[in-house]
Amino acid sequence: MLEIKSLTKSYGDVLALDHFSLELKKGEVLGLLGPNGAGKTTLISILAGSLRDFTGGVSFLGKDLFSDRSLKNRMGIVPQDMAFYEELNAADNLLFWGGLYDVPRADLKKRAAEILEMVELSGRSKEPVKNFSGGMKRRLNTAIGLLHKPDLLLLDEPTVGIDVQAKVSILDLIRKVGAAGTGVIFTTHQLAEVEDTCSRIAIMDRGRILAQGTLVELIRLVGEKDIVEITGEFAAAAFSEALVDLDGDGVELLSASDNQAALAVSDTDRIPKILDRLFRRKLAVTDLKIKTPNLEAVFLKLTGRSLRD
Amino acid sequence: MRRLWLILKTDARRHLKSPLTIIIYIIIPVAMTGLIGVIFAPSSGDGTLPPIRVVLVDRDKGLASRLFLGAFDAEQVKKMFQVTTAGEAEGRAMMEKGKASAMVVIPERFSLDLLEIKPVFLEVVKNPAERFLPDITEEFVQTTAVMLSAAVQAFEPEARGVRAMLDAPVDAFPWEALAPELGKAQKKIASAAKYLDPLLLNVKEEKTKAAGAKVNLTRTDIFSTILPGMAIMFLLFIVQTVMRDMISEREDGKLRRMLTTPLRPSELIGARILGGWAMGLSILLVMAAFGTMVYNAHWGPFGYFLTLVVVVSFWSAAFFALMNALVRNRNQAGVLSAPIILGFSLFGGSLMNPEAMPKAFRAVGIVTPNRWFVDGAAAVRDGRFPAVPLLILAVSGLILLLLAVPALRRRSTV
Known part of the structure; x- marks a missing residue:
């Protein structure tokens, strides 16, 4: 349904997208996972048509996305910003934003009522949006993107700054939309969200996709190894040097910075040996955490840094 | 075109939902006219001037x-x-x-x-x-x-x-x-x-x-003389308030969202300029009606007056479209617009009779819409067609519009 080929976009010297390629099938929910600055919003903005001056191409439903304006009717966008009129009520907002698409006038009111029901706002549809809570506004923001029943829904961090209940509601909505056959790309830096919601996950950093697949496929990338996170008082170089001869002996250095490092170990039996090497070199360890393989471990392995960095 | 009307209709509805700013901008010039009129008008009971x-x-x-x-x-x-x-x-x-x-x-x-x-x-x-x-x-x-x-x-x-x-x-x-x-x-x-x-x-x-x-100048005549100057000053404030939406929408993501729909940038720009124009026109007519009701102010032949109001509202919309396309953000627009409007008003005769101004002030005044509107309103009041003010406002308004449209187009995409 959607094929992105070698998209490249830079802001001055900063490369936001670096020959980015991706495919999405009908009904697939793709979680685009990456830290801040990975290029997620740039990708969504290009697909939404609000960014220019890039190279590469995008085919949507077999047509060039940027030369066929009618394709905009087949695509729904949920931006990170709460982009609607706060002084209007939810129903009027839906009628306005829906009216910008080629939805038949007669269908528009009916669809607005349906979508308000879906996002659990029908009881407050006549109330000015400025009175809504953050979670309700997020749900309305999402509803606007769905009103015209798009074939592709792009959501840019749709759960930012809302409470758990609202987050669950939005993620549930995304799952339902996917199940109904709409292709979904949603960006986030929340691991739990993609683990629970997406049929496929793509990990991106510095404008490129590092790996993609189902959750199980991605975890296989780090093997069965546990992740050991060590905090202490040491320099990155000294830490790496202390463990250099353990590389290949069931210990893999994932990342090392001053006072913090991450290792993948095939067996937790290797941990005393690791600590012994560090103590011998007089490198103080203040904390040590062992994690079983998960998406965060995958991310760490692929990017060499935590998603929170 | 359908989308352009949808935007205009929605904007009108939005402004009517919180009309306080607009009401204030209508009331202030009418009240100021009253105040100035009372100060300068004769206090005798028959309403005539003192010797x-x-x-x-x-x-x-x-x-x-x-x-x-x-x-x-x-x-x-x-x-x-x-x-x-x-x-x-x-x-x-x-x-x-x-x-x-x-x-x-x-x-x-x-x-x-x-x-x-x-x-x-x-x-x-x-x-x-x-x-x-x-x-x-x-x-x-x-x-x-x-x-x-x-x-x-x-x-x-x-x-x-x-x-x-x-x-x-x-x-x-x-x-x-x-x-x-x-x-x-x-x-x-x-x-x-x-x-x-x-x-x-x-x-x-x-x-x-x-x-x-x-x-036999009565208070009515004096109000009729003062009100156009006040009206144009507050018209500029109102049009800018309405058209500042363009910047807000750019800042809060609504513009980006609109452009993800099949809406064309030209429709959006058209809606914004038409919206400012229509708002200015309506408000100026409301002010004139208020002036007539409250002060019995006379404006001259309605057709002439309406033409003048249409043209000056167009000028205002075109001017602020250009200004809002050039400024970076809402704060910058806020900081710039007030001094510009007050400058126009000071040099253009909204706050002071142009004849009472130093020559240099009067010379600056000719580049302000206030001056031409005040002159035009005076001509209409005397029953004359305000050809020169209309020509100057219309031509300069068109030039501003021609500059504004490409600047706004550039601003519509990053």
């Missing part, structure tokens, strides 16, 4: 000058003017102290030149601080001068006869010779009585009418 203080300087002291000065003694005119006779230096000193609105100087040889049918000049020195009062004096003097001039020309042979007698010493003045001259004049008047009688009456009547239209 205008005029200094008369008679350097001639001849027959014609006495005749001219006599015009100020007429009963009706006495109600209009409070006349002081003085020397020129004394008169100027009175004006500088604000004790007179105007000074009329009758030159030397005024009577002789007039009787010799030579062109003569009356000098009217006006005190700009007295706003329109000196203009009233000037009009009265002009009307009287026309009358006198017409009378002298009608009685040219008799005037020359009298002139010849004036060369004789006073002691030897040939009074007996004056009788035939007067007799001839009398016959001429009698033979032309059919025309002259009504002519004389007409002249007098016209004088009263020409001057009287302003002499």
Whole structure:
């Protein structure tokens, strides 16, 4: 349904997208996972048509996305910003934003009522949006993107700054939309969200996709190894040097910075040996955490840094 | 086009949902007009102006000058003017102290030149601080001068006869010779009585009418003069308030979202400019209606006035479209717009009568919409079509629009 080929976009010297390629099938929910600055919003903005001056191409439903304006009717966008009129009520907002698409006038009111029901706002549809809570506004923001029943829904961090209940509601909505056959790309830096919601996950950093697949496929990338996170008082170089001869002996250095490092170990039996090497070199360890393989471990392995960095 | 109307309709609905700003912007100019009007308007119960203080300087002291000065003694005119006779230096000193609105100087040889049918000049020195009062004096003097001039020309042979007698010493003045001259004049008047009688009456009547239209200036007239200046100033504030949405939408992501829909940038830009234009037009008409209802202000022929309002609203929308396309953010727009509007208002005659301004101010004023709207409104009030103000506002508005559209297009995408 959607094929992105070698998209490249830079802001001055900063490369936001670096020959980015991706495919999405009908009904697939793709979680685009990456830290801040990975290029997620740039990708969504290009697909939404609000960014220019890039190279590469995008085919949507077999047509060039940027030369066929009618394709905009087949695509729904949920931006990170709460982009609607706060002084209007939810129903009027839906009628306005829906009216910008080629939805038949007669269908528009009916669809607005349906979508308000879906996002659990029908009881407050006549109330000015400025009175809504953050979670309700997020749900309305999402509803606007769905009103015209798009074939592709792009959501840019749709759960930012809302409470758990609202987050669950939005993620549930995304799952339902996917199940109904709409292709979904949603960006986030929340691991739990993609683990629970997406049929496929793509990990991106510095404008490129590092790996993609189902959750199980991605975890296989780090093997069965546990992740050991060590905090202490040491320099990155000294830490790496202390463990250099353990590389290949069931210990893999994932990342090392001053006072913090991450290792993948095939067996937790290797941990005393690791600590012994560090103590011998007089490198103080203040904390040590062992994690079983998960998406965060995958991310760490692929990017060499935590998603929170 | 459907989307353009949808945006316009939604914007109107949004503004009507929180109309406080617009209401304030309508009320303030009307209230300020009232305040200024009350200060400058006469406080007498009949609503007429107090007598205008005029200094008369008679350097001639001849027959014609006495005749001219006599015009100020007429009963009706006495109600209009409070006349002081003085020397020129004394008169100027009175004006500088604000004790007179105007000074009329009758030159030397005024009577002789007039009787010799030579062109003569009356000098009217006006005190700009007295706003329109000196203009009233000037009009009265002009009307009287026309009358006198017409009378002298009608009685040219008799005037020359009298002139010849004036060369004789006073002691030897040939009074007996004056009788035939007067007799001839009398016959001429009698033979032309059919025309002259009504002519004389007409002249007098016209004088009263020409001057009287302003002499009998009521508060209503003063409000009608002040309100256009106030209205254009607040029109600019309102149009900018409405059009600042363009920047807000850019900042809060609504613009980006709109452009992800099939909406074309041209439709969006069109809607924004039309919206500002329509809002300006509606508000200005509401202000005018308020002015009529509250102050009984008169605007002149409605068609002319409407044309002027349509064009000045268009100018305002085009100007702020360009400004909002050039500024970076809402704060910058806020910081810039107030001084620009106040500058326009100060130099353009919204806050001060342009005639009372220094020359440099007046020169700057011609680049402001306020000046042309105020001038245009004055012309319409006098029943004239405001061709020049309309042309200038329309052409400059179009230029602004042509500059604004590509700038806004550039701003629509990153």
